[in-house]
Amino acid sequence: MGRRSEHSIEEIREMALASAQRLLTEQGLAGLSTRGIAKAMGYTSGTLYQAFRNLDDLVLQLNRRTIVGMAQALGNAVTPAAPPNDNVRAICKAYLTFGREHRPQWELLFQRQWPDGFVYPAWYVAEMGKSLMIFEHELGRLLGAKASPHQVSMAGRAVWCSMHGIHALYASGRLERLGVSNLDELIDFQIDALLRGLAG
Amino acid sequence: MGRRSEHSIEEIREMALASAQRLLTEQGLAGLSTRGIAKAMGYTSGTLYQAFRNLDDLVLQLNRRTIVGMAQALGNAVTPAAPPNDNVRAICKAYLTFGREHRPQWELLFQRQWPDGFVYPAWYVAEMGKSLMIFEHELGRLLGAKASPHQVSMAGRAVWCSMHGIHALYASGRLERLGVSNLDELIDFQIDALLRGLAG
């Protein structure tokens, strides 16, 4: 009933993102609605439109946090002293583990449908690039000095795409059911093949 | 106003799938609604529920056609007399081309959210398997007689996942913008690496 400014816009933004994160984790994509988010933070959906342009905007902010968390997970997988081979493998597994442990966030990040003519903002692409660079750094070490930056960039994208495809098809149950052990076997098989192919 | 049986259930099913296909192609995922499909075929949404259990059921039937079409596209890419290397590459490109040329269908197939506890029906998994077998057949030729069926199966999944990841991340604009020529370069780079890695 129309009190004024118990929370600042920034606080409301923060509360909304936190509530959305919680709903997402507990109920999946279906649990994410403007009314639901607002209710979870003790407000009404209309208030959200003071802190975000629309739900897509809110989702984009949520996705930013997912990307940042992912980059952290990938970075933590690297052991600077370890051989690049091992690091690439560790990063790959960290990518897949992150997708499995944050499935709703992963779906919101990679499967959300955007409106016509939507283009990702620059900060979004830049933030994504940080994860890509973690791949590229270790692949650069792996390929050695004679590899061009362009080749390293291609290798990074190739490895990322491979891992992404595994998660998109298998970890989401879309191609067929695989026990976790078989999935791990597939992951190792694919990483082995890729590393051999990139090195050779 | 309740006329009766101008079309049989099978005809209605067919009309619905055809209309849905048209809407999907013309307007994308957002254009797919029970009311829209029904209107496009001169009926009302309620009638759809006589031919399908619900919209998910209709979508599943639609996806079946997409899978069949995909298997045909992959099969057509194979030249029996050609070396397996070339055939694998051709199948990969056919997979990506199919995804690009049937984007809404591809999204409906691979990005649709299903209700809690959903499991794909057996015919769905079997139909998907046909496409996988096209990969596996050529990879079997490539790897030679000394490769175990299990290894061939792994190789098929590895190659499929790699291609799938490329489309999911790049062709849908989700990682960054790449000109088509760069995308083609990435595809070749990745196929080269995989083929080398699998052979070595």
Added chain:
DNA sequence: CCTTTTAATTAAACGCTGATTAATAAAAGG
């Protein structure tokens, strides 16, 4: 201190969605 202004918040509304239910109208059976 009281009134007016301002703005945060909500309630209500709009046009959608998938799905269900009751009403309707045409065909089929006797």
Added chain:
DNA sequence: CCTTTTATTAATCAGCGTTTAATTAAAAGG
């Protein structure tokens, strides 16, 4: 010809994102 059956629709329900008008409390002005 009348009754029963049933395909189809209209109406309804609960929910969605979003916008608008109505509230209501805090801030500002005198």
